[in-house]
Amino acid sequence: MEIVEAPPGWPVNEAEALAVQDELRTRVVLDEPGPQVGTGPVTGVDVAYDDERDVVAAAAVVLDAATLTVVEEATAIGRVTFPYVPGLLAFRELPTVLAALASLTSDPGLVVCDGYGRAHPRRFGLASHLGVLTGLPVLGVAKNPFVFTYAEPGQSRGDFAALVADDGEEVGRALRTQHGVKPVFVSAGHRVTLESACAHALHLARDFRVPESTRRADALCRRALREVSGRA
DNA sequence: GCGACAG
C-alpha cells in the first residue's frame, strides 16, 4: 500500500488553510433533507495518528443502515503534513480520508465523521469540508463540545439541547444517545439538515454512546496503524 | 496579552 501525500496546492500553513476555508464555506449546502434514516448505506470515517513518524491511518466503513452491519471496509495510510490546530483539523485528516473513501467499491451513501461541520468557529468544520470536496451528504458527531457551550439535555435517550453560536444560530446539538451518559455533539456537514443529522446519529447510536459507524471506523484505523507502525 | 480549544 503506497503512502498518501497531500495533493498539490494543499495548504501547508495556517494562513493558507484559513483562506481555503473562507473560499469553500460558500459551497456548503444545508437545505437538503438528506437520506432517509434507517435505509441505504452509511459510511463512518476516522483516523489514528503515529506522532513519532508523522503517519496517519484512515478508515472508511460502510454499514447497512437498516441492520448496522458492515458492508465494506477500506483503509489508507498517509503522511501528516499539517499540525494540529483546533479549527483546522480537516487539513491534517482529509487527504488520507479521501483516499480511503475513494478505494471503496460500493456507494458510501451518508458519511459520518468524528468532529464538527457547521458547529465550527468559521462554520466550516471537518464534516462540511469533506462534504464539499466529495459532494456526498456528511454529518459530524463529536465527543467534545469544542468552543460551544450547551445546556444539559434531559437524561433520556433522544433528549437534546441546542449548541448556539454568538449570532443566535443553532449550529449543532448536544444529543443524549443513551440514558444517563454524556451527550455527543452533532452538527450538519453538507447536504443534510441539523434535524436529519440528529435523527441519523440517534439511529446509529442504537447500542452505544457513539454511532456504530464511528466505532467501526475507529477500530479499523487503529488496526491499520498498528499494522504499519505498531511493530519495529 | 493569555489561555482554551473537534481529533
Place this chain on the structure above:
DNA sequence: ATCTTGTCGC
C-alpha cells in the same frame, strides 16, 4: 489524538 493499571460491571 495518544500516553497507560487496575478496576467495576454485565
